[in-house]
Amino acid sequence: MLSFFKKIFGAPKADYEAQKRKLESGDPRALLELAKDSGTNPEILYYLAGKGTPEIRRAVAANKSTPLQAAPLLAEAREDDIRLALAARLLKLLPDLTPDKHSQLYAFTVQALGRLAEDEVLQVRRALTTVLQDYAKAPPAVVNRLARDVEREVSEPILRFCVALSDDDLLDILSAHPAPWAISAIAKRDRVSLPLAHAVIDAGDEEATTALLINTGAVMTEEILQHIVDQAKSRPAWHRPIAVRPELSLDLARQMVGFVDKIVLDVLSSRSDFDAATRDTLQATIKRRLAFVHDGDPHESAEQKAARMAAAGTLTPETISDALAWQEMDFVTAALARLSGLSVEKVRAMIEAGTAKSVVALCWKANMPMRLCIEMQQRGAGILPKDIMYAKGGTDYPLTPDEIKWQLEFFGA
16 A cells, blocks of 8 residues: 555655745745645645646646545646646556555546546547557446547547446447447457347448458357348348358358359358368259259249249249249249249238248248248248247147138138
């Protein structure tokens, strides 16, 4: 404790009575000497911090012996350079202060830093950010204020680097719909938790989502990647980052085959973390889906293509899965209409209803396996993961015959 106070207050003090006489003299030169002298008693420095001229207060702010109790007074100074000098000194002392040790001194420091974090002068706030962005034990209230600063050069480094900023604060910032650069800064943090990853994606910013995908410190799940893959067809910048994510499953890789370029296809098919059987399956899917998209006359309608493939015996669940990968919904609708015996209009209505039960009933009517029915719910009807109906017992349809009948009758099928 003694060594700490020596660091703050400096060397042993000169004669207190002599200093008091200088103070009481009111002589400007004598007062300035007291303000600059590291041997001046802390009590006198505290008094000068509140009562001195700007020149004197400037010297007090820079004096290493000025007690931290004076910091809140100096933080209210009208002169910019006084507040800058105070900020520099507080930031230098902060590593020696913790909430558990010297708590009263810590409170004075945090109070002053909190005021400086709201300073109208950008240079003062920027000075705080420069140090606190890399300080793990930075006062949470102070960095929280800096993280919400309207000036990018103040808030962005805190959002990007400061580990003292809590997930709750970051989630609250994201909920306020910040500027795209702020979302990207959060997406680039060394560690992005699962709730934060969800919030970044929900913000709907393409550049921030790209940054999140590239970030190896971001926690991802297959559910999050499914949400991203569903939107990735029109966002080429996402394709390669998705393809190298370790959380990517074979099912998601298959879904990507329909819309990524050859370079990304090569990445998918050569991933070392997929076993040989998985790579063979994926390569077969790639070959089949490329064949599907190049099959037939480019002027052939979806109904004509479905009719031709049905006649040739190639209108299979795999064919419909390929069409879903390419988002060829006109072909999917025509194929299910032909296989179910329903009109194209009724099939389209059952898909666009956006309910799991209507899609399940449609797939049952078309005699599709339950695995394709799940894919139809996800990619054909855009049903949210929490609302998808999965197979019963692994392969069986989850609706009873009466429930399926009711759905078909509701749509006039």
